[in-house]
Amino acid sequence: MAKKDKKVLPPSGAGLVRFYDEETRGPKLTPEQVVIMTIVLAVFCIVLRFSYS
Amino acid sequence: MLKEMLQPIFSLIPQVKSPTYRVPFKEKLKWTGIILILYFLLGQITLFGLSTNAVDYFGQLRAVMAGNFGSIITLGIGPIVSASIILQLLVGGKIWRLDLSRPEDKAVFQGTQKVLAIIFTLFEAIVLVLTGALSPSSPELTWILVLQITIGGILIIFMDEVVSKWGFGSGVGLFIAAGVAQQIIVGSLNVLSSPTSPGVPAGAIPHFIYSLTSGSPNFDLLIPVLAVVVVFLVVVYAESMRVEIPLSYGGVKGARGKYPLKFIYASNMPVILTSALLLNVQLFANLFQKLGHPILGTISNGRAINGVAYFLSTPSTYTVIFTDPLKVLIYAVVFIGSCILFAWLWVELSGIGPKQVSKQLYDMGMQIPGFRSSRAQFEKIMSRYIPAITVLGGAFVGLLAFGADLTGALGGGTGVLLTVGIVYRLYEEIAQEQLMDMHPMLRKFLGNE
Numbered sequence: 001m002a003k004k005d006k007k008v009l010p011p012s013g014a015g016l017v018r019f020y021d022e023e024t025r026g027p028k029l030t031p032e033q034v035v036i037m038t039i040v041l042a043v044f045c046i047v048l049r050f051s052y053s
Numbered sequence: 054m055l056k057e058m059l060q061p062i063f064s065l066i067p068q069v070k071s072p073t074y075r076v077p078f079k080e081k082l083k084w085t086g087i088i089l090i091l092y093f094l095l096g097q098i099t100l101f102g103l104s105t106n107a108v109d110y111f112g113q114l115r116a117v118m119a120g121n122f123g124s125i126i127t128l129g130i131g132p133i134v135s136a137s138i139i140l141q142l143l144v145g146g147k148i149w150r151l152d153l154s155r156p157e158d159k160a161v162f163q164g165t166q167k168v169l170a171i172i173f174t175l176f177e178a179i180v181l182v183l184t185g186a187l188s189p190s191s192p193e194l195t196w197i198l199v200l201q202i203t204i205g206g207i208l209i210i211f212m213d214e215v216v217s218k219w220g221f222g223s224g225v226g227l228f229i230a231a232g233v234a235q236q237i238i239v240g241s242l243n244v245l246s247s248p249t250s251p252g253v254p255a256g257a258i259p260h261f262i263y264s265l266t267s268g269s270p271n272f273d274l275l276i277p278v279l280a281v282v283v284v285f286l287v288v289v290y291a292e293s294m295r296v297e298i299p300l301s302y303g304g305v306k307g308a309r310g311k312y313p314l315k316f317i318y319a320s321n322m323p324v325i326l327t328s329a330l331l332l333n334v335q336l337f338a339n340l341f342q343k344l345g346h347p348i349l350g351t352i353s354n355g356r357a358i359n360g361v362a363y364f365l366s367t368p369s370t371y372t373v374i375f376t377d378p379l380k381v382l383i384y385a386v387v388f389i390g391s392c393i394l395f396a397w398l399w400v401e402l403s404g405i406g407p408k409q410v411s412k413q414l415y416d417m418g419m420q421i422p423g424f425r426s427s428r429a430q431f432e433k434i435m436s437r438y439i440p441a442i443t444v445l446g447g448a449f450v451g452l453l454a455f456g457a458d459l460t461g462a463l464g465g466g467t468g469v470l471l472t473v474g475i476v477y478r479l480y481e482e483i484a485q486e487q488l489m490d491m492h493p494m495l496r497k498f499l500g501n502e
Contacts, residue, residue, distance in 0.1 A: 016117075016134055016137070016138075016225060016226075016320070016471075017137035017166075017225050018137060018141060018162070018166075019217050019223055020153075020163045021159075022156045022159040022160035022163060023160055023163075024063035024160045024164035025060070025063055025064040026063050026064045026066050027067040028069070028070040029068065029070060029211070030069075030070050031069060031070075031215045031218075031219050034211045034212065034214075034215050035087060038091050038095070042091075042094065042095060042098055042125075042208075044204070045201050045204060048197065048201070052194075052197070
């Protein structure tokens with residue numbers, strides 16, 4: 001079955017969340033940037049406890 | 054109207070880039086792995102400034118929410134799931150008219166879901182901290198606590214997007230499965246001694262072996278492990294049960310296809326909604342008790358001991374059948390009954406009822422071979438199957454989750470049910486992906502170019 005057809009067919013069951021590939025306007029992040037952002041913010045959360053006295 | 058008003062907000066919110074090429078198997082595996090590792094790492098970062106008497110009110114829903122209580126990802130995927138459920142109901146119930154067969158409206162749906170998820174993250178973080186569910190250890194740390202929970206929540210939203218676009222399945226599914234799988238592995242194989250009885254291994258299997266060596270084999274210990282295996286097999290079997298409606302495409306002669314209707318049509322939604330409902334009974338019983346009018350029953354040490362709340366609390370072990378069969382019966386009837394009700398409600402409201410499905414198929418120019426091509430005909434055939442599988446499927450998942458809870462299946466009834474479904478679909482996707490990577494010709498054949 002072609003991918004195009006698959007998308008148009010209604011879902012064959014319910015799902016917890018629905019996901020569409022279509023994008024809105026807005027700044028784009030690469031997956032690498034998301035990984036870096038996660039690590040930076042995680043470090044920030046850890047540093048928080050040491051900076052606070 | 055609303056759509057135009059939302060556009061400026063959408064252009065402010067960053068999103069993960071969609072791949073412009075077909076992502077090869079190894080790269081998908083890489084991204085899924087990286088995100089999974091990051092997810093587990095975030096779960097280890099404890100909230101700074103959290104007082105020690107914090108209570109996990111959502112303990113029962115932990116499987117659905119993923120995340121790790123007390124860490125910066127305490128909220129888990131809760132906000133994403135709530136946002137999506139609310140949006141699906143709004144759109145399916147025609148309160149907000151979006152035509153989900155049009156790409157622009159799909160983008161609006163996706164964008165709104167994200168905006169809502171971010172709002173929910175902030176809202177839940179503030180509510181949890183201010184109501185004292187996650188109380189700060191000193192008052193000046195209140196907003197630092199809110200900040201950390203919000204950061205964790207937003208990171209989860211982006212990690213989910215990376216997996217959905219660059220990895221296997223969806224991030225939501227991956228996080229749920231990861232949490233439950235961790236519980237199953239730890240619960241069955243943990244060899245470290247349990248905190249309650251030092252010297253005895255905490256995991257079910259090592260504990261059983263320990264009981265063998267001490268000369269008094271305790272087979273009860275293995276029930277939760279066996280329950281997981283049984284639930285796994287039953288769900289895998291049920292996942293593959295479907296009614297296939299033959300279709301032919303009006304425009305092209307000889308183009309045939311099938312539209313599969315899954316037996317568990319409403320999926321595990323009924324179980325999730327029922328768990329959420331029953332959880333509310335407990336929360337309200339708690340609230341009324343604090344107000345001094347325990348009309349829903351008394352709660353002591355976090356467990357209901359009498360009244361409505363007692364009858365509607367999850368039986369923790371199967372021995373309750375012998376000590377209080379009435380409670381188990383009432384709980385089973387209410388649990389399975391509301392599963393059926395929610396299955397029906399969800400199918401109607403989220404736009405996958407017989408009417409909506411027939412309309413979509415008819416508008417695509419599909420017809421059922423051997424029948425007149427009309428919408429009424431479609432509806433007649435769909436109404437023959439969809440209501441029946443909705444009710445049966447709802448009762449089935451209800452019974453399964455109830456059985457899993459009763460036997461104390463590791464990871465919880467809802468958790469195991471969700472995870473098996475997720476892992477099964479992941480397996481299907483990975484198998485197909487790998488096949489296509491190995492044989493470029495197959496890619497052409499399967500049309501996934």
